[in-house]
Amino acid sequence: MTNRILEGGYCLNRNCERVKGDEILVSVITVVYNGEKYLEHTIQSVLDQTYKNVEYIIVDGGSSDGTLDIIRKYDSQIAYWKSEPDRGISDAFNKGIALATGEVIGILNADDWYEQDAVALIVAKYEPDSIVHGNIQYWNENGSKGAQTRPNLKMLPLEMSLNHPTTFVSKSLYSKYGVFSLDYKLTMDYHLLLKLYKAGAKFIFVDHVLTNMRYGGASANIVACYQEVLKAKNEILGNENSNRLYYYWTIIRHTTSKLLSGTPLSFINKAYRTYISPIKKQY
Secondary structure: OOOOOEEEOOOOOOOOHHHOOOOOOEEEEEEEOOOOOOHHHHHHHHHOOOOOOEEEEEEEOOOOOOHHHHHHHOHHHOOEEEEOOOOOHHHHHHHHHHHOOOOEEEEOOOOOEEOOOHHHHHHHHOOOOEEEEEEEEEEOOOOOEEEEEOOOHHHOOOOOOOOHHHOEEEHHHHHHHOOOOOOOOOOHHHHHHHHHHHOOOEEEEEEEEEEEEEOOOHHHOHHHHHHHHHHHHHHHOOOHHHHHHHHHHHHHHHHHHHHHOOOOOOHHHHHHHHHHOOOOEEO
């Protein structure tokens, strides 16, 4: 990892005319580290939005592959980018939020991509001091479609039931309630959304696929994610005994799903996720 601090973008010298206007300014943040494989697709999905008053910020953790070459290729279309070492995903998210000047902020992972009208759909529903979110389409490693997931806000006190890559948060809420905790390495998004939920923030659902997400990434470590979800619930909600019981249930559920996967009984997993699970998945 390099220790150099590199930066660029058309706002570097306060040349930000592109993001001026009467429409709501939307900031989109992508954090990346050695993400050359998919980053260009991610960038293009932001630049191709039908809604044009978008401020795009990229925070790189000091990549050593071709990531910076891809970022520089789009320098004139990115509002601001910075490359320097960080203290993990939460730290990188927070750097992006500090740089953002938009009224509402979305965070797009470096291997995900937006539907072309995602930001337009968000802005159409957006209200001040709110969180707007929608459906997500998952993709398999071979390029085929996976499940499409519809969120369930009522389940948020139990588990991560929203699709964070589809979520846009008013910057005012970050100012009021804080940003991502560095104490969480995998489920910092759940911790923050649960904190906003407990505080009574308004969540607005858009019933459209907004974001596409490839299976894998840091959150693929499911058991470690469940452990951090338990930690967040204990911190924010209390009720440690009931939280631990639900944690055991999620472990049993996950283990059973893995055992059935790839067997003649795998249809049980699909039926559960489609018809029984409170977090519905369509295939």
